[in-house]
Amino acid sequence: MPMTLFDAPEPLTNPVTWTPTRAAGLARLDAFLPWAGRTYTRDRNIDRGPDDRSNVSALSPWIRRRLVTEEEVIAAVLKRHSFASAEKFIQEVYWRSYWKGWLEMRPGLLRRFDADRRALAKTWAGDQRLKAAMDGRTGVACFDAWVEELRSLGWLHNHARMWFASIWIFTLRLPWQLGADFFYKYLLDADPASNTLSWRWVAGLHTTGKHYLARAANIRDNTLGRFDPSGALDEGAKPLTEDDPPPMPQALGEGDYVRERKTALLITAEDLCAETWVLKAEVTACAALNAPEAAAPETPSAAFLCGALTDGLGRAIDHFSAPGESLRLAEVAAWAKKSGAKELVTSYAPVGLTAWALDRLGPDLAAEGIRLVRLQRPFDRRVWPHARAGFFKLKEKIPQLLAGVP
Numbered sequence: 001m002p003m004t005l006f007d008a009p010e011p012l013t014n015p016v017t018w019t020p021t022r023a024a025g026l027a028r029l030d031a032f033l034p035w036a037g038r039t040y041t042r043d044r045n046i047d048r049g050p051d052d053r054s055n056v057s058a059l060s061p062w063i064r065r066r067l068v069t070e071e072e073v074i075a076a077v078l079k080r081h082s083f084a085s086a087e088k089f090i091q092e093v094y095w096r097s098y099w100k101g102w103l104e105m106r107p108g109l110l111r112r113f114d115a116d117r118r119a120l121a122k123t124w125a126g127d128q129r130l131k132a133a134m135d136g137r138t139g140v141a142c143f144d145a146w147v148e149e150l151r152s153l154g155w156l157h158n159h160a161r162m163w164f165a166s167i168w169i170f171t172l173r174l175p176w177q178l179g180a181d182f183f184y185k186y187l188l189d190a191d192p193a194s195n196t197l198s199w200r201w202v203a204g205l206h207t208t209g210k211h212y213l214a215r216a217a218n219i220r221d222n223t224l225g226r227f228d229p230s231g232a233l234d235e236g237a238k239p240l241t242e243d244d245p246p247p248m249p250q251a252l253g254e255g256d257y258v259r260e261r262k263t264a265l266l267i268t269a270e271d272l273c274a275e276t277w278v279l280k281a282e283v284t285a286c287a288a289l290n291a292p293e294a295a296a297p298e299t300p301s302a303a304f305l306c307g308a309l310t311d312g313l314g315r316a317i318d319h320f321s322a323p324g325e326s327l328r329l330a331e332v333a334a335w336a337k338k339s340g341a342k343e344l345v346t347s348y349a350p351v352g353l354t355a356w357a358l359d360r361l362g363p364d365l366a367a368e369g370i371r372l373v374r375l376q377r378p379f380d381r382r383v384w385p386h387a388r389a390g391f392f393k394l395k396e397k398i399p400q401l402l403a404g405v406p
């Protein structure tokens with residue numbers, strides 16, 4: 001229902017508590033809904049600081065793990081607002097799918113990034129400038145504050161992420177790959193596609209020659225004067241270049257279909273809402289995969305991931321009325337065999353650590369006579385093909401894509 005001037009909503013509860021459950025994500029979505037229309041369009045670029053996140057949804061940690069799905073978020077927003085007033089917010093949700101689809105067609109880019117970040121970590125080990133940046137001791141007050149916010153909360157406003165990455169690359173002159181790696185270890189919403197490709201976008205490597213330069217006046221205005229790094233930033237730096245362009249887009253993976261009447265089910269950190277998968281087979285046993293993740297130990301992001309897996313497994317156990325446990329990768333094949341299943345159903349994992357783990361699991365399962373079935377969500381199947389080139393092409397398709405959102 002569109003809002004009128006007379007039913008202005010209550011402010012959102014702040015600061016945000018990122019409790020790693022679907023219930024908490026849905027509650028935040030519900031509380032944010034009144035603000036997702038024109039207020040979001042007007043105010044979303046302002047970073048008011050960690051104590052006030054009322055102008056953005058702060059839903060990214062829940063969406064990243066699919067504790068709450070993109071489809072649910074879009075459907076709820078469209079129930080409350082017209083497309084015209086919520087268009088900006090909806091576009092932002094599609095940015096996430098755009099990055100995922102774009103990388104999915106170029107999986108080699110993530111392999112290259114992974115090799116580069118490992119090699120650079122060795123070359124730069126012990127470098128004092130890098131250490132000062134990661135400790136938040138650069139002397140650029142806004143940057144140092146964002147390091148503290150990232151380490152203590154695991155979350156930064158979108159504009160702060162852009163300024164942070166730009167200062168890292170163009171003022172501090174540090175390798176973008178190590179910055180992306182640093183984010184990946186601390187963000188609650190750490191995502192191989194959104195993170196790696198956003199860093200490349202800031203550097204000027206996504207749209208060749210077009211980089212994002214943080215400017216002191218923009219930071220001062222959009223932090224409402226909390227920071228003013230005048231004179232501290234390199235505002236004239238040139239975009240980065242690279243010798244090897246990104247690989248050409250390759251065909252998208254299609255996902256698999258369940259053939260058997262009974263199946264075992266494996267949930268991963270890529271999709272923790274198994275009760276909303278399109279799955280008709282009877283589930284005889286559930287497990288949550290404790291796969292290697294890049295979160296730094298004992299950080300909010302490691303705790304969020306662990307809690308989210310527990311929550312996802314608990315709901316799967318309830319929904320499918322099947323026993324469940326948490327397993328390491330090496331334990332999965334033997335567990336699946338013991339369950340008696342001929343198929344193991346999991347969600348299609350977009351390129352990244354979980355997909356790589358599943359690639360290793362497939363042959364182990366096959367050796368036990370079990371087929372690995374990767375279910376792709378219809379939402380991804382519809383959106384990803386439009387991510388071959390720039391975001392604009394996908395943006396144009398949004399009204400058409402929305403016709404498929406229930």
Ligand SMILES: Cc1cc2nc3c(=O)[nH]c(=O)nc-3n(C[C@H](O)[C@H](O)[C@H](O)COP(=O)(O)OP(=O)(O)OC[C@H]3O[C@@H](n4cnc5c(N)ncnc54)[C@H](O)[C@@H]3O)c2cc1C
Pocket residue numbers: 044056057058059060061063064092093094095096097099156157158159161162165183187189190191192194195196198199202
């Ligand atoms: C250098 C850099 C690194 C980033 N790394 C990540 C990351 O690892 N994981 C991640 O989810 N996002 C990442 N982003 C994108 C964006 O900053 C966050 O998604 C956003 O800040 C989350 O805040 P929100 O939930 O309040 O978003 P809102 O503005 O309320 O938007 C709603 C949802 O849309 C999606 N979204 C919004 N903006 C973007 C965007 N620019 N790109 C992709 N999805 C978007 C998110 O799922 C978000 O929850 C990065 C951006 C930059 C510049």
